[in-house]
Amino acid sequence: MGVFFVSVISRDLFLYLSNNKTLNRAAQNWGSNIASGKIVGGIDFPSSIKFIKELNEQGFSVTVDHLGEFVTSEEIARERTKECIQTIETIVAQRLDSHVSLKLTSLGLDISKELVFENMRKIMDIAEKYKIMVTIDMEDETRCEETLSIFKGLKADYTYISTVIQAYLYRAEQDIRNLNSYEPFLRLVKGAYKESPTVAFPKKADVDENYKKLIKSRLLNGHYTGVATHDDAIIEYTKRLVEEYKIPKHSFEFQMLYGMRTQTQKELVNQGYKMRVYVPYGIDWYGYFMRRLAERPANLAFVLKGMTKK
Numbered sequence: 001m002g003v004f005f006v007s008v009i010s011r012d013l014f015l016y017l018s019n020n021k022t023l024n025r026a027a028q029n030w031g032s033n034i035a036s037g038k039i040v041g042g043i044d045f046p047s048s049i050k051f052i053k054e055l056n057e058q059g060f061s062v063t064v065d066h067l068g069e070f071v072t073s074e075e076i077a078r079e080r081t082k083e084c085i086q087t088i089e090t091i092v093a094q095r096l097d098s099h100v101s102l103k104l105t106s107l108g109l110d111i112s113k114e115l116v117f118e119n120m121r122k123i124m125d126i127a128e129k130y131k132i133m134v135t136i137d138m139e140d141e142t143r144c145e146e147t148l149s150i151f152k153g154l155k156a157d158y159t160y161i162s163t164v165i166q167a168y169l170y171r172a173e174q175d176i177r178n179l180n181s182y183e184p185f186l187r188l189v190k191g192a193y194k195e196s197p198t199v200a201f202p203k204k205a206d207v208d209e210n211y212k213k214l215i216k217s218r219l220l221n222g223h224y225t226g227v228a229t230h231d232d233a234i235i236e237y238t239k240r241l242v243e244e245y246k247i248p249k250h251s252f253e254f255q256m257l258y259g260m261r262t263q264t265q266k267e268l269v270n271q272g273y274k275m276r277v278y279v280p281y282g283i284d285w286y287g288y289f290m291r292r293l294a295e296r297p298a299n300l301a302f303v304l305k306g307m308t309k310k
């Protein structure tokens with residue numbers, strides 16, 4: 001009954017709730033323990049290390065993300081930059097098999113482009129030194145153009161930088177074409193935000209078709225690609241492509257979110273595929289969790305069950 005109730009709550013409602021600042025503050029205060037070790041690593045990077053080590057020991061690569069977006073203070077954006085640099089240094093010191101993912105709005109995208117460049121250059125100088133890949137997550141469509149332009153600006157100077165293309169956007173195919181000359185490592189996703197039909201396919205079937213088209217074009221052009229999905233149909237499609245076109249398994253990887261579809265994650269590793277697990281951490285878990293509920297409302301039951309077990 002409970003699971004049925006949450007499953008009828010619409011995707012739109014959860015996406016709407018993901019932007020609610022009051023609930024976000026409340027979640028920071030009371031909820032971090034609910035999520036730790038379930039859908040996020042911990043409240044900070046040090047408390048996530050044991051989970052990352054466990055994943056590495058089981059054959060998973062990782063990418064870590066300090067949760068928290070839409071930073072509007074320059075001071076906080078600079079703090080986030082320092083924290084990201086410390087994370088990279090800890091990854092190296094602890095010999096973790098981990099990349100770093102980040103959102104440009106956490107580094108000041110909504111304040112100024114110059115500030116983001118300055119912060120990203122500080123991060124990339126260290127990432128490049130230690131050969132740690134930094135992936136710029138893609139946020140909502142209004143920030144897509146600027147994010148890609150910053151990515152291209154940085155890619156001219158740094159190797160260890162990648163970004164994300166969202167298959168629900170009409171522009172995705174052209175964006176990939178425009179990026180081809182940079183030979184980038186790209187993560188392909190369906191897209192997690194609420195977008196208007198003027199910019200994104202409104203029907204899931206069309207998003208899925210476009211996603212397959214993008215995966216095929218990337219795998220055939222040989223540029224390293226992260227196929228980031230929990231969708232069995234897409235995973236099977238990718239495996240079939242790999243077999244049909246004899247695509248080397250080292251030229252791509254699957255990616256999934258921490259705590260989601262863990263059995264499938266293990267099976268893919270056992271079948272010889274590379275699997276990267278996206279481990280978010282930090283007290284700002286609320287918006288991230290609401291977007292996961294929008295994708296699959298049953299995730300609410302899963303976290304509540306974990307709460308009662310702890």
Ligand SMILES: Cc1cc2nc3c(=O)[nH]c(=O)nc-3n(C[C@H](O)[C@H](O)[C@H](O)COP(=O)(O)OP(=O)(O)OC[C@H]3O[C@@H](n4cnc5c(N)ncnc54)[C@H](O)[C@@H]3O)c2cc1C
Nearest residue numbers: 137138189190191192228229230231255256257260278295
């Ligand atoms: C590693 C990673 C990084 C991402 N980075 C970004 C990003 O930078 N920008 C962005 O917009 N989006 C990002 N996303 C989210 C992505 O855009 C989708 O919103 C999300 O992955 C859901 O789409 P799907 O392809 O997994 O499956 P869907 O099409 O949503 O669902 C298909 C089926 O997959 C299963 N499924 C889907 N989601 C879950 C889940 N959470 N738990 C368990 N089963 C599930 C269900 O069986 C479902 O019926 C990322 C996703 C991953 C995995």
